[in-house]
Amino acid sequence: MLSKKTKYGIKALTCIARQEKGTMLQIASIAEQENISHKFLESILLTLRKSGVLGAKKGKGGGYYLLKQAEEVKMTDVIRTLEGPIAMVPCVSLNFYEKCDDCPDENACAVHKLMIQVRDNTLDVLRNTTLADLV
Amino acid sequence: MLSKKTKYGIKALTCIARQEKGTMLQIASIAEQENISHKFLESILLTLRKSGVLGAKKGKGGGYYLLKQAEEVKMTDVIRTLEGPIAMVPCVSLNFYEKCDDCPDENACAVHKLMIQVRDNTLDVLRNTTLADLV
DNA sequence: ATTAATCCTAGTAACCCGATAGGGTAAATG
DNA sequence: CATTTACCCTATCGGGTTACTAGGATTAAT
Incomplete structure (x- = not known):
């Protein structure tokens, strides 16, 4: 949320x-x-x-x-500043990575696998949307 | 998260x-x-x-x-059951819709517009991933 | 000097999450 | 039939986060 x-x-x-x-x-x-x-x-x-x-x-x-052109303000930046990580799980976060304490092997983890996909799709949207697109 | x-x-x-x-x-x-x-x-x-x-x-x-075949267990269902809404904001939620109290006009809202895109991309992943894909 | 605006630190009430406690109920086993 | 095993269910609690507030310090125009 x-x-x-x-x-x-x-x-x-x-x-x-x-x-x-x-x-x-x-x-x-x-x-x-x-x-x-x-x-x-x-x-x-x-x-x-x-x-x-x-x-x-x-x-x-x-x-x-x-301070910047609206076209240069990416949503990824705004959200990372205000909300923190974009990923739904710290172990797939690019900027706020953290290992899970359960989970001996990340690559074998079903949640990890799934959430990487979600993250990539979300990033795709947020990276390509700038403030200019929203006004 | x-x-x-x-x-x-x-x-x-x-x-x-x-x-x-x-x-x-x-x-x-x-x-x-x-x-x-x-x-x-x-x-x-x-x-x-x-x-x-x-x-x-x-x-x-x-x-x-x-109770079902692993191929029939969609991640959307699992997540909605355990987590609740998939959307990042109630006003773009398909299954848990709620109006914002600020925001006189949803269609004019920048956040609304953006989060619909995020939701659609996320749903795309979650709808097409089943339990069978994760094992 | 006064007024109008941002800057900054701290605090707080309400809420939610993760976990625990403690028993209740159903089913198999000997 | 008693015992054990394992799921069923409710209540509660500590700690953390969120959303917001208080109150003043600082800066700049009039």
Whole structure:
């Protein structure tokens, strides 16, 4: 299940991407448009800024803006930043790999085999979808 | 993330499927083979029995056995039984649909659009993988 | 100086997951 | 028929995560 954090994050990004280039969008404005708790959204945008997708300007007239072209913001990156692993099981995760404590042999594991396929198909979608495709 | 419940369930099913037809496999035996807590596995197999995939025989010499051909046990069914929805967001779930409380218009929602694609790709894999493919 | 905005740390209530406890029930065996 | 074996079922609990909140610090325009 996708967390609300990720869901809100993607929605916020599309809001910002729809903005004319060079203009700012404020937390309050996004929160109202998308029915998101202001404070919660604040923490989400902070994470996105730290990850390098968003820039922010403080003070009066400040707000958030995209640092990259919308075409360059891949969904894989956004989801990994906000949600964590894309794989359904740590032992098939590319970026967050972890061995299972049960399972002496990964290659013999039915779940492993199955989840690699699921992961590859999901990655295929997420890698080829950018923010530009969503606005 | 796949819950351990589902993970263990799939592993247990493959154990049972590997068995010669007509023979029983006991909880204790599966638990030991796959390093799963005996009691936890018990509750998982119970769920699978109630869903109609497994049959059980009580008493001495009892155990679990497949009620269907391994080729007929689709991963979609198993996962829906143990994990619940396959979709990453309730608003794109076929079997567990739920409207989002934010989101006035689903068709205008970026997350919705994206997650439908992910769902379709995942379903494609899970529908075309049966227990027989995993043993 | 004041106001408006982001930045940042901490905390918390509610929920879910994995596991356990403890007995109940059915069936085979001697 | 008693005993043992193995599944059936409910309840509970600790720990972790999620979604959200509080409260102020910092920065920048007016």
